[in-house]
Amino acid sequence: xxxxxxxxxxxxxxxxxxxxxxxxxxxxxxxxxxxxxxxxxxxxxxxxxxxxxxxxxxxxxxxxxxxxxxxxxxxxxxxxxxxxxxxxxx
Amino acid sequence: xxxxxxxxxxxxxxxxxxxxxxxxxxxxxxxxxxxxxxxxxxxxxxxxxxxxxxxxxxxxxxxxxxxxxxxxxxxxxxxxxxxxxxxxxxxxxxxxxxxxxxxxxxxxxxxxxxxxxxxxxxxxxxxxxxxxxxxxxxxxxxxxxxxxxxxxxxxxxxxxxxxxxxxxxxxxxxxxxxxxxxxxxxxxxxxxxxxxxxxxxxxxxxxxxxxxxxxxxxxxxxxxxxxxxxxxxxxxxxxxxxxxxxxxxxxxxxxxxxxxxxxxxxxxxxxxxxxxxxxxxxxxxxxxxxxxxxxxxxxxxxxxxxxxxxxxxxxxxxxxxxxxxxxxxxxxxxxxxxxxxxxxxxxxxxxxxxxxxxxxxxxxxxxxxxxxxxxxxx
Numbered sequence: 001x002x003x004x005x006x007x008x009x010x011x012x013x014x015x016x017x018x019x020x021x022x023x024x025x026x027x028x029x030x031x032x033x034x035x036x037x038x039x040x041x042x043x044x045x046x047x048x049x050x051x052x053x054x055x056x057x058x059x060x061x062x063x064x065x066x067x068x069x070x071x072x073x074x075x076x077x078x079x080x081x082x083x084x085x086x087x088x089x090x
Numbered sequence: 091x092x093x094x095x096x097x098x099x100x101x102x103x104x105x106x107x108x109x110x111x112x113x114x115x116x117x118x119x120x121x122x123x124x125x126x127x128x129x130x131x132x133x134x135x136x137x138x139x140x141x142x143x144x145x146x147x148x149x150x151x152x153x154x155x156x157x158x159x160x161x162x163x164x165x166x167x168x169x170x171x172x173x174x175x176x177x178x179x180x181x182x183x184x185x186x187x188x189x190x191x192x193x194x195x196x197x198x199x200x201x202x203x204x205x206x207x208x209x210x211x212x213x214x215x216x217x218x219x220x221x222x223x224x225x226x227x228x229x230x231x232x233x234x235x236x237x238x239x240x241x242x243x244x245x246x247x248x249x250x251x252x253x254x255x256x257x258x259x260x261x262x263x264x265x266x267x268x269x270x271x272x273x274x275x276x277x278x279x280x281x282x283x284x285x286x287x288x289x290x291x292x293x294x295x296x297x298x299x300x301x302x303x304x305x306x307x308x309x310x311x312x313x314x315x316x317x318x319x320x321x322x323x324x325x326x327x328x329x330x331x332x333x334x335x336x337x338x339x340x341x342x343x344x345x346x347x348x349x350x351x352x353x354x355x356x357x358x359x360x361x362x363x364x365x366x367x368x369x370x371x372x373x374x375x376x377x378x379x380x381x382x383x384x385x386x387x388x389x390x391x392x393x394x395x396x397x398x399x400x401x402x403x404x405x406x407x408x409x410x411x412x413x414x415x416x417x418x419x420x421x422x423x424x425x426x427x428x429x430x431x432x433x434x435x436x437x438x439x440x441x442x443x444x445x446x447x448x449x450x451x452x453x454x455x456x457x458x459x460x461x462x463x464x465x466x467x468x
Contacts, residue, residue, distance in 0.1 A: 001246055002309040003187055003284045006296040 011067075016043075020070030022085040024063055030082035033058040037074035037083065043067050046074060093266050098228030098258045099124030101265040102193055105232040107132045108273045109239050112162030115142040115153035119172040120205045121255035122195030126167055147172035151179040151192075158188040159294050161285035163239065166190070169255060170197035170211045177215065180248075184219025184310055186295040187284070189242035189249070193235060196356070196407075197255040198442040206443020207255040208407035209356065213384075213416050219310040221249040221317055222385040224355040228253075228263040230336050233328060236273060240324045243280045245317045247310070252384075256443070257357040268332060276331055318386045339388035341380040342395055344370060348377030349400040350458050353392075353421060355381050358405065358446050365451035376455050381417060389424040396425060399432040401458040405451075405468070407440040415465075433461055439468030 026037075035051040038061055045067040048059040063074075075083040103125045106114070114133070116126035133141030140157075144150045147168050154164035168176065173194055183190055194212045198204040212222060221241060225231045231253040242249040253259055268276070286292065298306055322338040329335035343363050345351055352362045359380045369376045379395050381388065396402055404418040413419070418436040425431050437454055440446040450468055457464060 001187065001283070001313055002306055003246075004185065004294070004296050004298060004306050005284060006293045008291050008293055 015066045017064075017066045017068050020065075020068060021088055022070040022072060023065065023088050024068065024070065024072065024074055024083045025086050026061060026063065027082040027084070028060050030080055031060055032080055033060060034079060035061075036077050036079060037061050040073050040077045042071060042073060043069060093264055095262060095264050097124060097260060097262050098231055098253065098265070099195070099260065100128050101228055101232050101267050102235055102253070103128035103132065104267045105235045106165050106193075107138050108268060108270045109163065109165075109236055109277055110270065110273075111138060111165045113140045113142065113154060113157035113164045114138060115144050115150040115157070115164070115166050117144050117147045117150050117168070117172060119147070119169045121197055121207070121259045122167045122169040122172075122193065124259065125193055125195065129165075129167075147175040148179065151176040151183065151190075154190045154192075155179060155183050155186070155188050158183075158190045158282075159186065159286050161280070161282045161287075163243070163280045164190045165192070167193040167195065169195040170199055170205075173211045173215060174199060180215050180218045180220065182295060183248045185306065187246040187310075189246050189280070191235065191238045191242055191249050191251065193231070193251045193253060195255045195259040196252050204442040205255070207257055207357075208441045208443070209252070210408045210441070212250060212252045213408040215250070216385055216416065219247065219314055220385060221245070221247055221314065221321070221383070222252060223249065223321070223383055224252045224381065225254075225258065226336070226357055226359050226380060228258055228261060229265050229334065231258055232265055232267055233332065233334055233336070236268060236277060237324045237328050239280075240277050241317060241320050245313060245320055246283060247313060247317060252356065254357040266332070266334075272332075276328065314386050318383070318388060321383055321386075336382055337380070339383040339386075340391045340395060341382055343378040343380070345377030345379050345395060347375060349375045350455055351377050351379055351396060351399050351402045352405060352451060352454060353379045353381065353396075353402055353417070354405040355384060355417060356407070358407070358440060361446060361448045362405070362451045364448045365455060368448070368452065369455055374455070384417065387420050387424070389420075392421060392424045393428065396421070396432055397428055398430070401433045401435065401461065403435050403437050403454045403458045405437040405439060405446075405454065407438075409438050409441075433458075433463060435464040435466070437464075437466050437468050
């Protein structure tokens, strides 16, 4: 008798970034730290560019490639178009 | 045990109540409505713990699946279009190994719209992984509903108890309904092997990759087959305790020495038995084999009972459009390994409540006295 069950919270081990076919690469020299990519990422896997901080104190945005699935929303929404989607080579 | 004269639906609802279900969820549909409304009344009277009056049959079966996953004993009832609407979750219940029990008041499927009895609704769910037991009488419906909980819960598989719409659901018969105390002695508390528990969280019905999916499906199939033994064991135990038996998987009626046999399921068997009695009085060697468990299909038992017969008539109230009648196809499959095969003919009738009388059964026996193969719409 087999039960099709799974234990939850497996995303700690299951790195969903494996699913990605396109990797977002941010050109930090063009980035204005506006925080748009941080707020639109559906996976919540871009950190930094905290808009609560004054511009001078803000860090550059950083993508967590362990969980980024490569949807490309950040690249699409970036107002200065500094994020490029580059095909993953495996 | 008290023998009373009442409608089969009410008796079945009482039997279900006495199994002390944790959750009952129903959406009324003819001809199973009286089962649902009687259970709703029991809830209003404080006699069952939970009754969910759902917005659709899809919600009913989803609700009982949730209740079962949380470790509760859960029940629903439906017919025809209601069962068709449940279809998606019918498969999920079996795949998730949820031992819910459902009484189906068998009724035709649209179109054309028809509320009367045939087996097309439950036959359409035959490949889902549910155990399907077909009943001949009101009493058997009552007894099988109780047995179904025990079979389902020990096999961790859902079970469907099929009772013919109107012929059984709306017929008033003398019935014994085992009391709560009696049922308690027969049916232990449900102890799920796996259940939802906030202390130890799991996800059920998880997604399985191509490497694993087939293995789960094969396992369901093997366990449905393995439930044959459990169906017989539970049936025999019930018979010992309550003094009523129905043959387990297959019931023979004067079939041992018969040359010509009528095979079928459900209430039509009453007429076939009557026809056998009339023909036996005239010295004809005829008999009946009733398939009680259609899923799992009792292949070995059917082969044993039909070996050496001259001509077998498989009568059924369903059809696979563009192919064969389902029970006929399974009977033929079961006999294929025999060196000397009996002739088997297919008779389809009673669709949408079309009358099937004792005379029809006698005519079928007359027709199969010839050796030639037939497929006849009665």
